[in-house]
Amino acid sequence: MLRRLTIGWLLSLIATVSFAAEKFPVDSGHSKIGFTATLVGVADVDGRFPDFDGTISYDEADLTKSSVTAIIKTASIDTGNSDRDSDLKGANFFDANKYPTIRFQSKSIQRQGNDYVMTGTLTIRDVTRDVVIPLVWRQHKTPDPWQNTRIGFEGRLKLQRKDYGVIGPTFWNNAISNEVEIELRITAQNPNFDRWNFQAPQSKKSIGAVVYDTIGKDGLEAALRQYKELKQHEPDAYAFGSGQLNLVGRKLLQHGKNKEALEILKLNAEMFPKEAAAIFDSLGDAYLAVGDNENATESFKKSLALDPGDTSAIESLRRLQPG
Numbered sequence: 001m002l003r004r005l006t007i008g009w010l011l012s013l014i015a016t017v018s019f020a021a022e023k024f025p026v027d028s029g030h031s032k033i034g035f036t037a038t039l040v041g042v043a044d045v046d047g048r049f050p051d052f053d054g055t056i057s058y059d060e061a062d063l064t065k066s067s068v069t070a071i072i073k074t075a076s077i078d079t080g081n082s083d084r085d086s087d088l089k090g091a092n093f094f095d096a097n098k099y100p101t102i103r104f105q106s107k108s109i110q111r112q113g114n115d116y117v118m119t120g121t122l123t124i125r126d127v128t129r130d131v132v133i134p135l136v137w138r139q140h141k142t143p144d145p146w147q148n149t150r151i152g153f154e155g156r157l158k159l160q161r162k163d164y165g166v167i168g169p170t171f172w173n174n175a176i177s178n179e180v181e182i183e184l185r186i187t188a189q190n191p192n193f194d195r196w197n198f199q200a201p202q203s204k205k206s207i208g209a210v211v212y213d214t215i216g217k218d219g220l221e222a223a224l225r226q227y228k229e230l231k232q233h234e235p236d237a238y239a240f241g242s243g244q245l246n247l248v249g250r251k252l253l254q255h256g257k258n259k260e261a262l263e264i265l266k267l268n269a270e271m272f273p274k275e276a277a278a279i280f281d282s283l284g285d286a287y288l289a290v291g292d293n294e295n296a297t298e299s300f301k302k303s304l305a306l307d308p309g310d311t312s313a314i315e316s317l318r319r320l321q322p323g
Helices: 002-018 082-089 170-175 207-218 220-233 242-254 258-271 277-289 293-306 311-320
Strands: 022-025 032-039 043-048 052-058 067-073 101-112 115-124 127-143 149-160 179-190
Touching: 022 311, 052 179, 052 311, 067 311, 101 127, 207 220, 207 242, 207 258, 220 258, 242 258, 242 277, 258 277, 277 293, 277 311, 293 311
Parallel strands: none
Antiparallel strands: 022 052, 022 179, 032 043, 032 179, 052 067, 067 101, 101 115, 115 127, 127 149, 149 179
16 A cells, blocks of 8 residues: 555656646747858858747756757748749758658757757758757746746757758759758747737627636636527627637636636537647646646647647647657
């Protein structure tokens, strides 16, 4: 009996430690994944990949326990010249049709002096190689003017493009430097959902706003009944999209009302079982919040079935299923 209790305590401790990290979605609109290649004898060519998704599992007390997954849309490459971009997307270079994403996933983060070094796997085309990225921790958890919580990092590394099969036709292969410098300026944020409004078409009312207000005034059960009654009797008067209950759940989680959030998000998944990965990603977070790792795992798997590029679900499953 004592041995079973000890094993149970250890498993509980491991689960707690695994989720000491907070998930921070990368803010791609205020981040940069850029590169510079030299056109031999002419000039440097700068470019960037503006379309990407990333999630950082962030442990401020010990950054070495953090991790990151990023997935870049290859076809988003932008060098400021549409003809050049078209060539780079083509089969001779990145072959974006065949290899639509570039993927990075960290393996470890280690302290080095005052800064850090992150090691991870980078996949371009069909080649996966380990890379080492020196990191500067630019911003610890800090509220922005809208009370979102932000973190920030910078990093630089050099890659050999030919190592990843980015060759090009003979002329350009000789004219472009093999060494490419990569610049990373990454900011990530945990949103302040209190500032998010429930959106609805002008002719309709927001069911999310109604449900959220009712939970505050009359409790969860009253809100659930109200939702179902309005859905049945006044379906055209309210906006019933999945984003409505998803935002209700996120607001509740932010305020520590985890059980209420879980029931709302379970209802959302029941109403919209195949609509969006975000539904099951939120549901997984709610299961985690109440300590139900088994159902959290299933929810994140459902999220990835709908969107294999959901880095939030990927990072959660890395914590739930190490290795």
